[in-house]
Amino acid sequence: MLGDNDEDIALAAQTLARGELLGLPTETVYGLAADALQPHAVAAIFDAKGRPPDHPLIVHVASMDQVTWFAADVPAHAQALMKTYWPGPLTLIVKRRQGVADVAAGGHPTIALRCPSHPLALKVLQLSRQQGVKGVAAPSANLFGKVSPTTAEHVREAFPHLTVLDGGACQVGIESTIVDVSQDTPWLLRPGMLSAAQLSAVVGRTVQRAPAKPSTPVSAAPGMLASHYAPRARLRLLSLQDIGQLAPSCAGSLAVWSRSPVSLPAQVHWHAMPANAAECAHALFAQLRELDALGVAHIWAEAPPEDDAWDGVRDRLQRASSASV
Numbered sequence: 001m002l003g004d005n006d007e008d009i010a011l012a013a014q015t016l017a018r019g020e021l022l023g024l025p026t027e028t029v030y031g032l033a034a035d036a037l038q039p040h041a042v043a044a045i046f047d048a049k050g051r052p053p054d055h056p057l058i059v060h061v062a063s064m065d066q067v068t069w070f071a072a073d074v075p076a077h078a079q080a081l082m083k084t085y086w087p088g089p090l091t092l093i094v095k096r097r098q099g100v101a102d103v104a105a106g107g108h109p110t111i112a113l114r115c116p117s118h119p120l121a122l123k124v125l126q127l128s129r130q131q132g133v134k135g136v137a138a139p140s141a142n143l144f145g146k147v148s149p150t151t152a153e154h155v156r157e158a159f160p161h162l163t164v165l166d167g168g169a170c171q172v173g174i175e176s177t178i179v180d181v182s183q184d185t186p187w188l189l190r191p192g193m194l195s196a197a198q199l200s201a202v203v204g205r206t207v208q209r210a211p212a213k214p215s216t217p218v219s220a221a222p223g224m225l226a227s228h229y230a231p232r233a234r235l236r237l238l239s240l241q242d243i244g245q246l247a248p249s250c251a252g253s254l255a256v257w258s259r260s261p262v263s264l265p266a267q268v269h270w271h272a273m274p275a276n277a278a279e280c281a282h283a284l285f286a287q288l289r290e291l292d293a294l295g296v297a298h299i300w301a302e303a304p305p306e307d308d309a310w311d312g313v314r315d316r317l318q319r320a321s322s323a324s325v
Contacts, residue, residue: 013128022163031139049142050143051139056111089117091190150286151169177194193278233291235298257299259302
């Protein structure tokens with residue numbers, strides 16, 4: 001495990017430059033990182049995660065001036081979003097330069113780019129850039145489809161022999177918002193902690209929300225599978241009323257995560273869900289792991305409010321519950 005001192009940060013950058021994998025902290029979740037332009041290194045990410053090779057990865061850069069190494073076109077609305085929300089939890093999908101980062105892009109004509117705000121991630125990206133690493137592919141550092149990691153220990157649980165840079169608990173706690181800016185109409189593909197209204201205000205027009213099966217083609221993007229982020233236990237999203245009514249008849253061991261206390265049988269584990277969307281996002285994946293560690297067969301989570309601020313949390317819980325069916 002590497003720490004936050006200069007020597008360890010330099011070692012982390014050298015690990016990437018050598019074409020090896022690194023557990024990299026970001027403000028969203030920990031990434032399984034490799035040099036985006038070394039095909040064998042990127043292929044090792046897919047192999048380690050068990051991820052389909054056509055499911056694209058996000059490429060992380062240290063600054064906006066690295067975008068043109070990967071992007072064939074950076075439209076004005078993309079530049080506006082970068083200037084406003086980079087560094088930060090926003091991924092933009094742009095048209096890809098032909099022949100660049102083919103493996104990281106999963107062979108698609110577009111590429112997903114992000115500049116993270118975690119100070120250690122930025123230092124590693126800056127140092128590795130000096131060693132010829134123009135961008136770092138880094139999906140979440142977990143086995144494909146499983147609960148995302150928000151601490152260095154979570155990463156080590158999945159990959160015991162991986163070099164991991166410990167940057168503490170992730171501040172945001174869920175993956176970045178993804179916007180497709182490769183077309184005239186910007187599309188919100190994956191919600192995060194940036195709302196469609198916030199994005200639209202910067203762009204100067206409405207950022208469209210991509211439905212589950214959009215009639216208008218949108219670009220391939222990470223984290224878009226219906227089933228994802230799954231704990232071992234079967235996860236269900238229920239109203240508080242349904243939790244109270246159904247818990248007495250639930251067969252098997254049960255843990256409940258809800259914003260308000262509810263009358264439950266004595267053997268049921270209850271944990272409080274934060275009432276604030278950002279705090280809930282920060283706690284979400286760590287909480288699912290904690291409930292899983294209880295050895296329960298079922299996890300019931302109170303459905304998030306139908307509010308834009310909760311879109312990212314709702315998206316992750318819905319995908320995790322789909323994977324548990």
